[in-house]
Amino acid sequence: MGYRTEANVMRTTQIERIDDEHQLVKTLHFKDPLCAKAEPGQFIMVWLPGVDEIPMSISSTHLDRMAAITVGKVGEATKTLHKMTKGDLIGVRGPFGNSFKPVGGKVLIVGGGTGIAPLAFLLERLVATAQNIKCFLGAKNRRELLFHSRIRSLLARKVAAEIKTSTEDGSLGHKGLVTELVEAELTAHSVDMVYACGRESMLLEIFHLAQKHKVPLQVSLERIMRCAIGLCGSCSIGKYRVCADGPIFTDTQLAEVAGEFGLLKRDFDGRRIST
Numbered sequence: 542m543g544y545r546t547e548a549n550v551m552r553t554t555q556i557e558r559i560d561d562e563h564q565l566v567k568t569l570h571f572k573d574p575l576c577a578k579a580e581p582g583q584f585i586m587v588w589l590p591g592v593d594e595i596p597m598s599i600s601s602t603h604l605d606r607m608a609a610i611t612v613g614k615v616g617e618a619t620k621t622l623h624k625m626t627k628g629d630l631i632g633v634r635g636p637f638g639n640s641f642k643p644v645g646g647k648v649l650i651v652g653g654g655t656g657i658a659p660l661a662f663l664l665e666r667l668v669a670t671a672q673n674i675k676c677f678l679g680a681k682n683r684r685e686l687l688f689h690s691r692i693r694s695l696l697a698r699k700v701a702a703e704i705k706t707s708t709e710d711g712s713l714g715h716k717g718l719v720t721e722l723v724e725a726e727l728t729a730h731s732v733d734m735v736y737a738c739g740r741e742s743m744l745l746e747i748f749h750l751a752q753k754h755k756v757p758l759q760v761s762l763e764r765i766m767r768c769a770i771g772l773c774g775s776c777s778i779g780k781y782r783v784c785a786d787g788p789i790f791t792d793t794q795l796a797e798v799a800g801e802f803g804l805l806k807r808d809f810d811g812r813r814i815s816t
């Protein structure tokens with residue numbers, strides 16, 4: 542992608558609505574015709590003047606030229622977004638990157654933490670294409686399980702659909718890691734595609750399980766992003782740039798970058814550090 546594209550022009554927009562998902566996550570809705578055309582898996586750069594510009598996946602789009610991002614509070618920029626109120630201004634560039642490819646057949650969706658955000662958006666497409674959908678959601682505890690009711694109501698449109706949850710403290714569903722549910726599922730049933738987003742250690746485990754059971758995989762990767770258009774190299778993984786070649790990668794591509802996936806990333810100074 543070149544830098545002189547319509548998507549790469551910074552636009553300012555007002556926050557129109559804020560949903561408190563839980564103590565650490567908020568969904569911010571804003572009007573932007575380009576973001577409203579985003580496909581599930583694509584991301585935008587959100588500019589907070591005097592603070593930072595950070596990448597965020599689109600978590601939903603609406604017919605009235607509205608889009609939303611779902612923000613976990615982790616550091617300075619995301620804390621600033623959490624303090625914002627209706628009518629405050631943000632800058633947006635994008636949408637950037639590729640998107641999840643919806644398929645037919647039996648699909649398994651696996652999300653952890655705020656990684657569930659782009660998957661809930663994907664699910665809106667999958668209910669039209671897939672014959673059977675299983676959705677496994679993981680969180681530290683019941684309160685931090687994102688979009689549980691949104692996903693339940695989307696799956697209610699489908700006859701063959703199931704939702705399972707895992708929490709590290711056992712407050713809802715399986716006590717333990719969501720990858721344990723994935724392992725049991727892939728051992729017992731055939732699956733045509735796995736979609737996953739969450740911590741890279743979780744994605745690496747899912748990659749190994751998918752390889753073992755010979756199931757194709759699409760995952761969303763995160764790296765430090767600055768330009769978002771393939772120029773600066775801060776998001777590189779092996780021969781790929783996550784912003785331009787991803788953020789969605791297949792099992793075949795992940796195998797090509799096995800020396801870095803789940804192991805190494807670049808820090809803000811460009812040094813390689815462990816993930």
Ligand SMILES: Cc1cc2nc3c(=O)[nH]c(=O)nc-3n(C[C@H](O)[C@H](O)[C@H](O)COP(=O)(O)OP(=O)(O)OC[C@H]3O[C@@H](n4cnc5c(N)ncnc54)[C@H](O)[C@@H]3O)c2cc1C
Pocket residue numbers: 584593594595596597598599610611612613614615616617618619620655658659762763764765766767788
């Ligand atoms: C393609 C993509 C999509 C993302 N989608 C979401 C989303 O939907 N919801 C969500 O809550 N978060 C998402 N993130 C992560 C989000 O960008 C970071 O949490 C955010 O940039 C942290 O900024 P901060 O100033 O609050 O925290 P900082 O104090 O800067 O950092 C806190 C943590 O976030 C990581 N981080 C910081 N800046 C970046 C950056 N520019 N790119 C990637 N990681 C960074 C740091 O390594 C650190 O571990 C996404 C990241 C990428 C790359």
Ligand code: FES
Pocket residue numbers: 765766767768769770771772773774775776777782783784785
């Ligand atoms: S963020 Fe600059 S190359 Fe990807």
